[in-house]
Amino acid sequence: MQKRWEIGEPDSEKAELLRRQGSISKLCAEVLVSRGIDNVSAASEMLDTSTLSDPFLMKGMQEAADRILAAVESGERICVYGDYDCDGVTATVILTDWLTYAGANVTWYIPTRKEGYGMRAERIRALKEEGVSLIVTVDNGISAVEEAQLIAELGMHLVITDHHRPGDVLPQAEALVDPYQPGCLSPYKPICGAVVVLKLIAAMDGGDLEMALEQFGDLAALATIADVMPLDSENRYIVRRGLELLANTERMGLISLMAVCGIEEGQPVPASAAAFQLIPRINAAGRFASASLAAKLFLTDDPDEAQLLAGQIHALNNDRRETEQVIYGEILDEIRRNPSLLSKRVLVFAGENWHHGVIGIVAARLLERYGKPCFLMSRAEDGYRGSARSFGEFSVFESLKACEEHLLRYGGHPGAGGFTVPEDQVQAFDDALQAYAAAHHPVMPVMTLHAERALSLQELSPENVAGLRILEPFGNGNPEPHFVLSSVTVTDVSPMGTTGQHTQIRIAQGNLQARIPLFRMTPEETGILAGSTLDFLVSAELGEYRGKPQLTLRAADWRISAQAQEQAIAADSAYDAYQRGEKLPSLVYYQRMCPHRRDLVAVYQLVKARPMPIAVIVQKLGKLGMNLCRARMCASIFDELGLMRYDAASDTAVRVPVKEKRDLNESQRYRTILKLAQTAADA
Numbered sequence: 001m002q003k004r005w006e007i008g009e010p011d012s013e014k015a016e017l018l019r020r021q022g023s024i025s026k027l028c029a030e031v032l033v034s035r036g037i038d039n040v041s042a043a044s045e046m047l048d049t050s051t052l053s054d055p056f057l058m059k060g061m062q063e064a065a066d067r068i069l070a071a072v073e074s075g076e077r078i079c080v081y082g083d084y085d086c087d088g089v090t091a092t093v094i095l096t097d098w099l100t101y102a103g104a105n106v107t108w109y110i111p112t113r114k115e116g117y118g119m120r121a122e123r124i125r126a127l128k129e130e131g132v133s134l135i136v137t138v139d140n141g142i143s144a145v146e147e148a149q150l151i152a153e154l155g156m157h158l159v160i161t162d163h164h165r166p167g168d169v170l171p172q173a174e175a176l177v178d179p180y181q182p183g184c185l186s187p188y189k190p191i192c193g194a195v196v197v198l199k200l201i202a203a204m205d206g207g208d209l210e211m212a213l214e215q216f217g218d219l220a221a222l223a224t225i226a227d228v229m230p231l232d233s234e235n236r237y238i239v240r241r242g243l244e245l246l247a248n249t250e251r252m253g254l255i256s257l258m259a260v261c262g263i264e265e266g267q268p269v270p271a272s273a274a275a276f277q278l279i280p281r282i283n284a285a286g287r288f289a290s291a292s293l294a295a296k297l298f299l300t301d302d303p304d305e306a307q308l309l310a311g312q313i314h315a316l317n318n319d320r321r322e323t324e325q326v327i328y329g330e331i332l333d334e335i336r337r338n339p340s341l342l343s344k345r346v347l348v349f350a351g352e353n354w355h356h357g358v359i360g361i362v363a364a365r366l367l368e369r370y371g372k373p374c375f376l377m378s379r380a381e382d383g384y385r386g387s388a389r390s391f392g393e394f395s396v397f398e399s400l401k402a403c404e405e406h407l408l409r410y411g412g413h414p415g416a417g418g419f420t421v422p423e424d425q426v427q428a429f430d431d432a433l434q435a436y437a438a439a440h441h442p443v444m445p446v447m448t449l450h451a452e453r454a455l456s457l458q459e460l461s462p463e464n465v466a467g468l469r470i471l472e473p474f475g476n477g478n479p480e481p482h483f484v485l486s487s488v489t490v491t492d493v494s495p496m497g498t499t500g501q502h503t504q505i506r507i508a509q510g511n512l513q514a515r516i517p518l519f520r521m522t523p524e525e526t527g528i529l530a531g532s533t534l535d536f537l538v539s540a541e542l543g544e545y546r547g548k549p550q551l552t553l554r555a556a557d558w559r560i561s562a563q564a565q566e567q568a569i570a571a572d573s574a575y576d577a578y579q580r581g582e583k584l585p586s587l588v589y590y591q592r593m594c595p596h597r598r599d600l601v602a603v604y605q606l607v608k609a610r611p612m613p614i615a616v617i618v619q620k621l622g623k624l625g626m627n628l629c630r631a632r633m634c635a636s637i638f639d640e641l642g643l644m645r646y647d648a649a650s651d652t653a654v655r656v657p658v659k660e661k662r663d664l665n666e667s668q669r670y671r672t673i674l675k676l677a678q679t680a681a682d683a
Contacts (some may be wrong), residue, residue: 001372001572001576002446003371003447003448004448004449004569005537005559006449006451007453008034008451008452009034010031010033010034011033015029015033022040022044025464025466027459027467030452030453031452035452049233051237052199052213053187053188054207055200056207057184059176059177059184060175060177060181062203063174064176064200067157067159068099068200068204071104072104077106077130077134078104078106078132078134079107079108079132080095080096081135081136081138081140082108082137082138083110083111083118083138084110084111084113084117084286085139085226085291086223086227086279086282086283087193087194088110088138088139088140088291089282090223091139091161091223092108092138092295093219093295093298093299094194094197094201096295097215097216098215109123110286110290110292111123112291113286118140118141118147119141120147121150124150124151125150128156133156134159135151135156135158136159136160138162138193138197139161139194139196140162141173142160142180145167145169145171147171148160148172148173149172157174158173158174159176160173160178161177161178161200163180163192163193163195164180177200178196179191188233190229193227194220194222195223195235195238198216198217198238199212201215213238218242218246218251219242219251219298220242221243221246222274222278222279222282224239225271225279226275226279226282230475231475231477232478240472243268243269243270246258247267247268247269252302252305252306253297254298255306256297256303256307257278257281257310257313257314259307260310260311260314261273261277270472270473271475272474275475280317282313284313284316284317284319284320286357287320287357288316288357289316293309297309323358324361327351327354327362330354331376333649339579339636339646343575343580344580345444346374346375346394346434347374348374348376348429349375350376350377352379353378356385356387359376360376360416360418365520367389371446371447373388373390373394373399374388375419377426380420382420382422383421383423384422385419385420386421387416387417388417388419390414390416391445392447392448393445394437394444395414396414397414400417402432402436403429403433406422406425406428407420407421407425407429408420449557451482451484452483455484455485456486457485457509457510462550465542469542481539482538482556483538484536485538487533488507488533488534488535490505490506490529490530490531490534491513493523493529494506501520503518503521504516505518505555516538516553516554517552524652525649525650527650529612532560532616534560535559535561535563536557537557539556541554559615568628574589575593575632578629589629590679590680591681593630593673595630595633595634595637597664598624599630602624603621603631603634604643604644607635607655608655610654611647611653611654612653613652614631614632614635614651614652614653617634637664637669638653640667641662642656
């Protein structure tokens with residue numbers, strides 16, 4: 001599905017004034033103005049956050065600190081009960097580490113993915129048998145009403161620290177710390193579980209936030225990035241400080257983990273390196289083995305053990321990548337066999353042996369590639385367990401709620417969710433999901449990408465990109481700036497990586513050249529041909545190579561230059577509706593979609609034995625009136641006749657060897673669209 005680009009046009013006068021008053025680069029000023037920050041006061045408020053609110057403003061903080069310190073003093077057996085994602089792991093490590101050095105009798109527990117999120121009755125009873133009298137939850141517990149009651153019945157004690165929104169009933173606990181609980185006076189609420197714990201430690205240390213940051217800011221920064229918290233206000237300060245600490249961390253586990261990622265010790269660690277290198281490896285432990293491996297890595301002081309654990313986690317991440325690619329490839333193959341799947345309002349795929357720990361990642365990849373909500377599920381013991389991703393106005397949670405009669409359980413929020421479907425309800429769930437989408441979203445939302453402005457390769461210089469560093473760290477709420485490079489020529493498309501699973505694009509604009517790597521896409525999957533004139537939506541990162549600044553471009557999207565965006569989006573929508581068997585808004589659509597014989601001849605002559613993107617066919621035959629719908633129709637007609645292979649997954653067509661002539665009227669697809677077009681002409 002074609003994505004919509006929103007390209008900013010920052011006011012040049014406001015940008016120039018901001019540049020002079022703020023002593024920042026021109027490009028940086030333009031980015032700020034593009035984001036609605038057009039004066040020095042607003043810019044300073046965004047960029048110069050350097051304080052954290054008083055931890056004691058959080059409701060329950062004093063009681064939590066007092067109860068835990070009393071347990072330390074009396075020698076009570078304490079269990080820190082965490083979660084298996086990066087936030088839960090780091091929160092567990094932060095509190096366990098602090099309690100250990102405070103002399104506490106402390107243990108910790110992180111459930112496996114198979115056990116599921118939050119506390120479990122059987123584990124609580126096991127902890128009771130092990131002599132634990134105080135459980136302190138981190139990154140969970142706010143919804144553990146029944147488990148809290150069990151803890152009380154067993155004569156144990158409970159302190160809850162969490163950051164998720166509470167339900168109507170709060171669990172029974174000696175202290176409950178959650179910024180979203182009713183009556184909490186903390187002025188900044190969107191923090192992750194590890195930051196709640198960071199503030200708890202500061203409270204137990206008399207309110208000394210600086211000491212807590214020095215000790216654990218590196219882990220808190222990773223958790224904040226991993227949980228996609230907004231990088232403004234307090235979170236911005238924590239991440240900025242934490243990344244500085246990470247570059248010179250003394251924590252053996254982090255040193256070893258950065259080493260396997262190729263991050264040099266002592267060098268600046270950008271948020272992107274944390275997000276795409278460190279955090280996936282931390283999460284891989286929980287996805288493919290046990291998150292306890294990551295916790296042990298960060299708790300050890302032994303360099304040899306740290307190196308061993310980091311190596312194991314690195315290997316698990318490689319397993320995750322391979323597994324993810326296998327699932328992704330199987331889905332693409334399914335689309336190639338049945339192209340109509342791609343025209344559904346919501347993409348739904350089910351597999352037999354897909355790893356439950358990665359289907360959410362694959363769903364996100366499909367969402368990004370095709371611009372449609374995606375629901376993936378794989379067989380489990382009690383049916384098919386799934387993960388969903390969405391964007392815009394299509395809510396995963398509301399859609400699951402509408403289909404709950406076909407579900408055993410579900411949960412989530414607008415952008416993502418999890419669910420379980422009984423084995424005999426998979427098709428019924430798919431049908432209900434499509435019906436919900438049609439009823440509530442007659443026109444499905446279009447994925448929108450934002451660019452700060454269009455510029456040239458010359459303007460995207462190392463000096464200009466260096467000036468953007470003042471805006472870091474980038475993340476949720478403060479995205480990495482993106483720009484549109486218009487009308488650049490693709491000079492080369494070549495495979496990259498040991499198995500050619502990545503692609504390198506070389507582009508030129510005037511006398512300037514640049515390279516754009518496209519990861520996890522083969523040259524064929526990109527649909528990009530050398531010689532094409534394209535627009536790229538890119539971000540830029542400044543690094544260093546042999547002592548000289550080196551600019552790396554990352555492409556978020558690309559399209560044929562001078563393409564009429566809204567027409568292309570409408571064409572995509574019309575083609576999908578036709579594929580679904582829906583009546584199109586106007587009879588004219590059928591005429592525009594129906595290929596004439598001259599169109600079919602032109603497409604057949606143009607397409608050779610190398611895959612050609614449908615967008616390129618439209619561009620090269622535009623003078624004949626070729627459009628996106630008609631080009632796809634031509635390709636699919638030839639595919640039906642065995643003269644071409646139309647790959648819906650990559651939206652490309654390739655000619656295949658032919659032994660005998662075929663008549664166009666042998667194609668049911670051609671006869672159907674021709675009849676509809678003739679009916680439209682006669683109306």
